[in-house]
Amino acid sequence: MNKKILVIPGDGIGPEVTTWGKAVLEKIAEVYGHDFSFQEALMGHVAIEATGNPLPDETLAKAQQSDAILFGAVGHAKYDNDPAAKVRPEQGLLKIRKELGLYANLRPILLFDELLDASSIKPSILKGTDILFFRELTGDVYFGEKKRSEDGNTASDLMIYERYEIERIAHKAFEAAMTRNKRLCSVDKANVLESSRLWRETVQQVSKNYPEVETEHMFIDNAAMQLIKDPKRFDVVLTANLFGDILTDEASQIAGSMGMLASASVGDGTGFFEPIHGSAHDIAGKDLANPLASILSVALMLDISFGLKAESQLIIDVIKKVLAEGFRTNDIADGSTNPYKVLGTQDMGKLILKFIDQQS
Amino acid sequence: MNKKILVIPGDGIGPEVTTWGKAVLEKIAEVYGHDFSFQEALMGHVAIEATGNPLPDETLAKAQQSDAILFGAVGHAKYDNDPAAKVRPEQGLLKIRKELGLYANLRPILLFDELLDASSIKPSILKGTDILFFRELTGDVYFGEKKRSEDGNTASDLMIYERYEIERIAHKAFEAAMTRNKRLCSVDKANVLESSRLWRETVQQVSKNYPEVETEHMFIDNAAMQLIKDPKRFDVVLTANLFGDILTDEASQIAGSMGMLASASVGDGTGFFEPIHGSAHDIAGKDLANPLASILSVALMLDISFGLKAESQLIIDVIKKVLAEGFRTNDIADGSTNPYKVLGTQDMGKLILKFIDQQS
Numbered sequence: 254m255n256k257k258i259l260v261i262p263g264d265g266i267g268p269e270v271t272t273w274g275k276a277v278l279e280k281i282a283e284v285y286g287h288d289f290s291f292q293e294a295l296m297g298h299v300a301i302e303a304t305g306n307p308l309p310d311e312t313l314a315k316a317q318q319s320d321a322i323l324f325g326a327v328g329h330a331k332y333d334n335d336p337a338a339k340v341r342p343e344q345g346l347l348k349i350r351k352e353l354g355l356y357a358n359l360r361p362i363l364l365f366d367e368l369l370d371a372s373s374i375k376p377s378i379l380k381g382t383d384i385l386f387f388r389e390l391t392g393d394v395y396f397g398e399k400k401r402s403e404d405g406n407t408a409s410d411l412m413i414y415e416r417y418e419i420e421r422i423a424h425k426a427f428e429a430a431m432t433r434n435k436r437l438c439s440v441d442k443a444n445v446l447e448s449s450r451l452w453r454e455t456v457q458q459v460s461k462n463y464p465e466v467e468t469e470h471m472f473i474d475n476a477a478m479q480l481i482k483d484p485k486r487f488d489v490v491l492t493a494n495l496f497g498d499i500l501t502d503e504a505s506q507i508a509g510s511m512g513m514l515a516s517a518s519v520g521d522g523t524g525f526f527e528p529i530h531g532s533a534h535d536i537a538g539k540d541l542a543n544p545l546a547s548i549l550s551v552a553l554m555l556d557i558s559f560g561l562k563a564e565s566q567l568i569i570d571v572i573k574k575v576l577a578e579g580f581r582t583n584d585i586a587d588g589s590t591n592p593y594k595v596l597g598t599q600d601m602g603k604l605i606l607k608f609i610d611q612q613s
Numbered sequence: 614m615n616k617k618i619l620v621i622p623g624d625g626i627g628p629e630v631t632t633w634g635k636a637v638l639e640k641i642a643e644v645y646g647h648d649f650s651f652q653e654a655l656m657g658h659v660a661i662e663a664t665g666n667p668l669p670d671e672t673l674a675k676a677q678q679s680d681a682i683l684f685g686a687v688g689h690a691k692y693d694n695d696p697a698a699k700v701r702p703e704q705g706l707l708k709i710r711k712e713l714g715l716y717a718n719l720r721p722i723l724l725f726d727e728l729l730d731a732s733s734i735k736p737s738i739l740k741g742t743d744i745l746f747f748r749e750l751t752g753d754v755y756f757g758e759k760k761r762s763e764d765g766n767t768a769s770d771l772m773i774y775e776r777y778e779i780e781r782i783a784h785k786a787f788e789a790a791m792t793r794n795k796r797l798c799s800v801d802k803a804n805v806l807e808s809s810r811l812w813r814e815t816v817q818q819v820s821k822n823y824p825e826v827e828t829e830h831m832f833i834d835n836a837a838m839q840l841i842k843d844p845k846r847f848d849v850v851l852t853a854n855l856f857g858d859i860l861t862d863e864a865s866q867i868a869g870s871m872g873m874l875a876s877a878s879v880g881d882g883t884g885f886f887e888p889i890h891g892s893a894h895d896i897a898g899k900d901l902a903n904p905l906a907s908i909l910s911v912a913l914m915l916d917i918s919f920g921l922k923a924e925s926q927l928i929i930d931v932i933k934k935v936l937a938e939g940f941r942t943n944d945i946a947d948g949s950t951n952p953y954k955v956l957g958t959q960d961m962g963k964l965i966l967k968f969i970d971q972q973s
């Protein structure tokens with residue numbers, strides 16, 4: 254299979270982790286005889302530094318011409334301390350999601366039993382959890398009009414949804430539920446928000462096409478609680494952009510660490526694959542980042558964008574094996590109780606490559 | 614001390630739990646020689662049924678004339694399934710918060726060591742946690758303009774803040790931090806939202822008046838994760854209405870159960886005290902509700918509105934004692950590992966009264 258893949262490393266630990274995502278793609282190509290070609294492009298703070306623009310036109314053009322995109326992270330401490338900054342790294346990410354029409358962000362909460370200990374949640378609560386989040390990605394308060402009054406004293410963001418935006422992602426989520434445990438929980442705040450009432454109405458409507466799926470509606474506050482109280486009750490979770498942002502970060506504790514969670518953004522254009530973690534400036538350049546989220550993003554890419562199920566599964570199996578043999582990065586090593594073999598980013602990356610060679 | 618207290622039981626388990634909150638107030642009055650007088654008023658679904666209005670004028674007038682309000686919960690399954698309903702129980706709650714100017718919602722996450730087992734989070738992660746949330750309560754997307762297009766296909770809510778709204782609650786939160794561990798974490802989404810950028814700017818500004826307080830700014834997605842990953846890192850958490858709604862429900866897992874968390878809403882008018890749990894229709898009328906959140910709301914009332922510290926502390930001590938002796942309601946009994954004495958709502962309420970008699 255011939256595929257053109259764009260790598261956008263971005264900021265912070267982005268370059269460190271995508272290096273290993275890319276290396277895994279190269280290894281898979283070698284082992285299975287595919288022809289993957291790679292390009293690189295800038296986004297985020299590094300793009301602002303180089304061009305003044307968090308999403309240069311050239312990056313967008315390359316993205317549109319690729320078959321899939323492997324993305325790292327964007328962000329920089331500088332902007333976090335300067336809320337008045339007009340140009341920001343995150344704008345690049347939001348813009349590319351919108352421009353490519355990537356309205357559905359899939360975030361599987363894949364729990365490796367080997368990591369039951371790494372979580373702050375009790376293993377007995379976690380065991381057996383398998384959740385697939387569908388986060389809407391091109392609407393909501395992220396993209397509604399933003400305003401600041403002239404005196405600077407009033408600021409607003411419009412939380413807005415249109416029915417078709419909800420319908421299209423709802424269909425995707427219900428279709429996924431049909432291939433899984435046939436349960437779908439839609440999360441909103443319909444007791445307060447008009448946009449959530451449209452959300453709930455629309456999901457109720459769409460659910461009629463999937464009578465086999467058991468559909469439930471839950472308020473976001475309750476969902477944030479249930480997710481850690483009883484994660485096994487969830488199968489597919491469907492929610493809006495902002496609520497999905499919050500819930501999936503919270504859900505990282507189920508997988509043991511943010512460093513284990515990948516996401517796929519799909520819709521009209523080229524599929525976009527990224528860890529759910531951010532640029533993590535504090536550990537950047539220290540060989541501490543966990544490359545597994547980027548490598549799992551590659552597994553999602555192979556499956557979802559290229560239909561290469563066996564290749565995708567091999568990566569997951571290899572990760573399982575590496576964990577089973579006691580190898581850990583810092584974020585998933587509970588040093589106190591177990592004699593794990595703790596590896597840096599590079600050594601973990603290399604080990605995954607080696608195990609792919611052995612398994613295939 | 615003479616005080617006029619308004620009791621608003623509301624819907625679902627509201628009446629069951631406020632019964633015991635009120636009984637504890639009566640017992641405290643008896644023991645300490647105070648003169649508390651009580652009135653009742655309608656709100657929520659029961660008010661809609663009786664008057665067509667979720668917050669009848671009479672209720673508001675009584676509220677304004679009282680020294681403190683003990684509230685239960687509002688809500689009904691009927692409206693959850695009918696997103697198009699125009700009149701809703703929650704409108705009563707939102708309106709009374711606004712009318713009384715209750716802009717600061719204090720939610721202490723009070724962890725009883727006796728309940729370390731009841732949580733889905735590991736005891737080792739929890740032990741020592743003590744967080745005080747300041748949730749802004751009369752602004753944000755809760756009160757911004759709501760719109761639905763004529764064709765019904767577009768819906769929006771305005772997320773909006775004014776500088777003075779942020780300033781006044783920030784001052785309250787910093788003042789509280791000064792009496793605690795002098796750490797304050799302000800939570801927003803300033804990498805995406807303009808209203809959050811105003812939030813962050815304003816908190817940065819206010820923080821200059823409290824140089825002794827170590828101030829941190831965190832994005833809501835990260836906060837939702839850190840709260841369960843490492844709850845001890847938080848002391849005072851300051852956040853907006855919507856983010857506070859989500860984070861505090863999530864935080865209920867720290868206290869073991871939603872049934873253990875009380876809140877105080879304060880600002881310009883009469884203080885308003887309520888459990889953070891909702892109306893919980895599914896267990897209403899079954900003698901299953903935990904009355905301790907309502908009783909802890911009373912402890913907050915005695916402390917915050919009446920300055921009766923000893924009385925307030927007595928209630929907390931009594932609850933600790935009851936838990937230490939192994940008494941539990943259903944929500945906090947981990948039946949599998951420990952031989953707890955599980956009580957219904959009424960028996961737990963009676964036991965608290967008995968222990969107050971014994972301790973005083």
Ligand SMILES: CC(C)[C@H](C(=O)O)[C@@H](O)C(=O)O
Pocket residue numbers: 327328343346498529531804805834
């Ligand atoms: C960096 C930020 C804009 C982004 C978001 O909020 O969508 C991130 O948190 C994510 O979840 O991908």
Ligand SMILES: CC(C)[C@H](C(=O)O)[C@@H](O)C(=O)O
Pocket residue numbers: 444445474687688703706858889891
């Ligand atoms: C019932 C609802 C309107 C309310 C809120 O969202 O504020 C509740 O969840 C709360 O936290 O008090």
